[in-house]
Amino acid sequence: MKLHLITVLLAAVFLTACRPQASKSEVVPIDTPSVVRPVPADTLPKPDTARIYTYKELEEINDELLRRWEATRHTPAGRNCAGFGIGASTIHIRLMVNTPEWQSRFRREVMDSPVFTFEGDAVLPELAATAPPSSGDVYLLPEREAWPDTVRQVRFLLCNASENRVTYGLGSDVAFRDAGGTWRRMPTNYAIADILCMLDTDAVTTFSQTLYPDICPLGPGTHRYFHEVYIDGKRTTLMATFRLTDAASTPAATELTPIPEAVLQGRGEDEWRRQVQAQQDADRTGEVHVMPAFPGGDEALAAWLRAHPVTHDGPPGSVTVRMTVRTDGSLGDVFIARPLHTVADSLARRVVEQMPRWHAALRDGLPVRWQVSVVVPVGSTSQADTFKR
Secondary structure, three states: OOOOEEEEOOOOEOOEOOOOOOOOOOOEEOOOOOOOOOOOHHHOOOOOOOOOOOHHHHHHHHHHHHHHHHHHOOOHHHHOEEEEEEOOOOEEEEEOOOOHHHHHHHHHHOOOOOOEEEEOOOEEOEOOOOOOOEEOOEEEEEOEOEEEOOOOEEEEEEEEOOOOOEEEEEEEEEEEEOOOOOEEEOOOOOOOOEEEEEEOOOEEEEEEEEOOOOOOOOOOEEEEEEEEEEEOOEEEEEEEEEEEEOHHHOOOOOOEOOOOHHHHOOOOHHHHHHHHHHHHHHHHHOOOOEOOEOOOOHHHHHHHHHHOOEEEOOOOEEEEEEEEEOOOOOEEEEEEEEOOOHHHHHHHHHHHHOOOOOEOEEEOOEEEOEEEEEEEEEEEOOHHHHHHO
16 A cells, blocks of 8 residues: 655754754763864864855855765765755855864865854753653554664654554654763754655554764663654654664674564464565555455446445536555545545545445455545436436
8 A cells, every 4th residue: 555645844944953842951962973083173164254155156165065975975974964055155064963073074074165154963952751652552663672783773663553543754753861861862864844644554664763873872772762643633752662782792683573462463473574564565566466356346346336326416427536445355544536526525435435345455465455446426316417318
């Protein structure tokens, strides 16, 4: 099944990303990685405030900066850059960790110019909040029991074992405990815009969270991952804990996290994971090996629609209804893809929702969710329309 993406417009200030509110309590400087040698602040180049650059000159510098950043984006100095753009008379560069040391490293390893100005967090705000790992049979789980502390990406599963409508965005937060025992927010390359995705019943999606061990090493220990979801329109924050262990003592692939019985719904974990993989393959390729089908086939579907006619006081026509056939054959996410009239649309949707269970689509012999469309014919109760026909 392909997820419907619902564009969400978020208010954003230039090069400033949305962040959850952090506590106003004491903050501490971000630890500088040991590979970075401290550089005295007075040795950093000073912005050239005496000269006023034309917009064309700023564009040329910005184009060269883009070229050099593309060549160095996989280095620590490049990864630490969250974005840049042209301002009124300078080029603003946003760093995830905005300390004098990282500014100097950017100038040395990526590019230097007197028109550069830097912005971003130089201190780590507290993030001491907690949240439940589940709400109403919607679960947020780490994919594995642990990862090496040098890993650059960890993965989490969002599982909807409920009958509720669940949507989610792409934004997330990670908190870790510093040497003093205080929970701090890990700096992250935030997106300015976000989208909402829908998660159907008995569906699973995977989140990949980037870590920055060469910019802000979290170190071995238990850390927290936060993700906002909307359950029947109500905003809810879920939290999954995950462990990083010393790379020398952690195998590359540790044990997978056990799946709750409410998610398995009587299936074994191996069967459940195979089905999840089949669904992901179907979503990625846009292909299934066997399409969903109404019991008895197309002729039986046509007979069922004739037995449940839709009429309204208006011109005849048809309504195209789109829905998801779930793995158990039940129908969900029913919506009008091609409307005719408000009354006819409502009646056509009701007819589809009353249909018996379908035969689910199959991928590699396993049932997967898939979307289908049904064209519901609409008749007219108007005498004038009847006479014209």
